[in-house]
Amino acid sequence: MTNASSAPAGTPVLVPLAYRVVARRHETADVTTLRLSPVADAVAPGRPGQFNMLSAFGVGEAAISLSAAPDATGEVQHTIRDVGPVSHALCTSAPGDLVGVRGPFGTDWGVDDLGYGDTVVVAGGIGLAPLAGAIDVLAERRRYGGGRVFVAVGARNPDQVMLRAELGRWLAAGVRVRVTVDAAPAGFTGGVGLVTQLLPGLGFDPARTTALVCGPEVMIRFSVRALVDLGVPPGAVRVSLERNMQCGTALCGHCQLGPLLLCRDGPVVTWNDELATLLTENER
Numbered sequence: 001m002t003n004a005s006s007a008p009a010g011t012p013v014l015v016p017l018a019y020r021v022v023a024r025r026h027e028t029a030d031v032t033t034l035r036l037s038p039v040a041d042a043v044a045p046g047r048p049g050q051f052n053m054l055s056a057f058g059v060g061e062a063a064i065s066l067s068a069a070p071d072a073t074g075e076v077q078h079t080i081r082d083v084g085p086v087s088h089a090l091c092t093s094a095p096g097d098l099v100g101v102r103g104p105f106g107t108d109w110g111v112d113d114l115g116y117g118d119t120v121v122v123a124g125g126i127g128l129a130p131l132a133g134a135i136d137v138l139a140e141r142r143r144y145g146g147g148r149v150f151v152a153v154g155a156r157n158p159d160q161v162m163l164r165a166e167l168g169r170w171l172a173a174g175v176r177v178r179v180t181v182d183a184a185p186a187g188f189t190g191g192v193g194l195v196t197q198l199l200p201g202l203g204f205d206p207a208r209t210t211a212l213v214c215g216p217e218v219m220i221r222f223s224v225r226a227l228v229d230l231g232v233p234p235g236a237v238r239v240s241l242e243r244n245m246q247c248g249t250a251l252c253g254h255c256q257l258g259p260l261l262l263c264r265d266g267p268v269v270t271w272n273d274e275l276a277t278l279l280t281e282n283e284r
Ligand SMILES: Cc1cc2nc3c(=O)[nH]c(=O)nc-3n(C[C@H](O)[C@H](O)[C@H](O)COP(=O)(O)OP(=O)(O)OC[C@H]3O[C@@H](n4cnc5c(N)ncnc54)[C@H](O)[C@@H]3O)c2cc1C
Pocket: 051, 060, 061, 062, 063, 064, 065, 066, 079, 080, 081, 082, 083, 084, 085, 086, 087, 088, 126, 129, 130, 241, 242, 243, 244, 245, 267
């Protein structure tokens, strides 16, 4: 995994650059995906797992992960859940509107390290968004003989399953995708249950697996436990952690978790005992 909270020389990280909304897709009732194109100068492309600070002008700024691998267009993609003032303004912005972007910040999933072993991706809720770019890369590699990729997705109910276009694309590329929901109406034919219940049946080889996990913290803790119980070494599990981000540049301390500043040392961190203790002590 690499840390790129220090963007390339010359890239402004404290001043947002103007981007225009060029496409908008409603994923669920409260989740929207935006494609943003630079008006003039662009931020560095970023790597899957990293985040940008997006500003809704006149409202405020929020940390939002890249939800697609960088491509030649120079556009960035973000998938946002409408939970408060900033995310609401972003989710309701229309094609043509301007949004501020600064970044990219933090560590990434390190997909360049993942080649020929198995990769298991475990996503809960909006946690699929920060993982989507990594799955894009791994799916493309799989198409050309790369290692096996398993994706387990948990959502609250069938209406909350997001990034359906991506799920279909990954399946077509040979990724084994399984989706489960916490609760479903009568007659639902898909999987019902917690995302951890999908893990034993996925068919990966634990000893040669790297796992990428993102979602609510409680889901992360239970997923890591389930993976380790299945034989995945703790050091082969990477998780993405969220804390309140303000500066994104390791200056303000808002994102501190024990000795870590998660805008710099995270959001993607390798699992270890110290992290398990920190998360239990700072439960959220
Ligand atoms: C590194 C990182 C990556 C993120 N990536 C995404 C993403 O890809 N898509 C996305 O929708 N959101 C993402 N978030 C969460 C997003 O930054 C928050 O939801 C943001 O604070 C929303 O701002 P707001 O003004 O709309 O709501 P606020 O007024 O800040 O908060 C509204 C509600 O959301 C809760 N909340 C605020 N921040 C968080 C948080 N970090 N985690 C959980 N609950 C929170 C508050 O407690 C409150 O209940 C990410 C956060 C971090 C730190």
